[in-house]
Amino acid sequence: MRVGFLGPKASYSHEAAQKIFPSFEKKAFDSISLAISAVEKNEVDYSVIPIENSTGGSITVTLDELVEKNVFISSEFLLPINHVFLSNSKKNKIDKIYSHAQGFAQCRNWIENKYPKAELIEVQSTSKAAQLSFEEENSAAIASEFAAKEFSLTILEKNISDSKSNETRFVVISNKENSPQGKNKTSIVFGVKDKPGALFDAIESFKRFGVNMTKIESRPSRKKNWEYLFFVDLDGNTTQKNILSALKELQEHCKDFKNLGSYSRVKT
């Protein structure tokens, strides 16, 4: 079995992939998009990619790719994220900070407070940020302790996330639909017809059948300006009668419906 992750090595995705699939061969991909394509094309059996951080919010590329590509969610995993501030330069010499967009979002208050004038350079992953900081004087990175070791960087400060309980939710992507039996969460995505109250009418079906909607998130449809797709998470799985009935009714009010899968959280 081969498992893809958002690389380079020592990224948080790598850490999550190690914890979920300790004994499988791992392969780093340069972007979320490439990690998902590799699953679609059977180059790997699964890919482990971030979908949402508790402070920074959704990883929007992941949401968009789940719609565009023929893949499904087969499980999820929560990883505590403890960002550290890494550099081989002196604290007061640092004028440039590398991180992933989410690293900046999750440490926004800390940066404004400590380095309000630093140039912030967003790169594809925190491990890439660590690598770039290693190569450049007077630069630092916001990344993991794992990356500090991997790239021989000094930890200048620990626990710099604005929220002390910062976590990222990862999903395991597969090109086959899960068996829903026994799973406790279902994710769907849909667009609504262009008429007033259409979204309300669509989600009213959950209320009617007693289905608990735990999350709703919108993204551009990428088909028509200012038209949206809605990503909804539900408690339960698609073997349950009330969920099946609600989804059937929902589809009368919506278009472009996709069931992303029923799945559970992996505990390690």
Add this chain to the structure above:
Amino acid sequence: MRVGFLGPKASYSHEAAQKIFPSFEKKAFDSISLAISAVEKNEVDYSVIPIENSTGGSITVTLDELVEKNVFISSEFLLPINHVFLSNSKKNKIDKIYSHAQGFAQCRNWIENKYPKAELIEVQSTSKAAQLSFEEENSAAIASEFAAKEFSLTILEKNISDSKSNETRFVVISNKENSPQGKNKTSIVFGVKDKPGALFDAIESFKRFGVNMTKIESRPSRKKNWEYLFFVDLDGNTTQKNILSALKELQEHCKDFKNLGSYSRVKT
């Protein structure tokens, strides 16, 4: 009157600010957060910042800042975004591309097709990207024609956005609440109480009073993990009886309510 924008010079925010306030003095800020703080502290009268792109989706920093800071929306403006591919190097020598995260999101298919192996470096604005590309050989930028002129870069390709009708919605931020009279849009943000169906119960008030909800978007509350704030746009203004009644009922089901303002779109 002084108007702030997300800089540096020649950014799309600068272009929007020029169109909305052609005769006022302009001041560039290094981040959305600084542009909003300047309004809060009365250093500028207004700031013009992006809130949403038709392809890339919400500018999440803007949403978070509208909650955290004591500011309001006083108008909105739609700017067509025509990204171009800029460099002073040869097409086949380019191995690094600078842009804003939204520039990458809006040209994702084009990049995957033309430069699948290029290193993508996200910076704070497309105009910053143009400046960095000007300074570095074999690099390119995804930015505006306005930035091409400003930084003396050659346009290697035009119209590279995945959607040919790509637009960004900008908001004008003020530290005073607008008079709602005559305005056609109202934006609010709220959290819901921690019980099943709470979000549904909250937005049911719009249905009951015939208020059209045109958008719903969620963001982390930044107070508790996996708890959300919902940003909702409504047709109409807060002098209308049905909107007042719906908002009153909504507040019985929600917490942390903020009225971001009733406002209209500026046409130029």
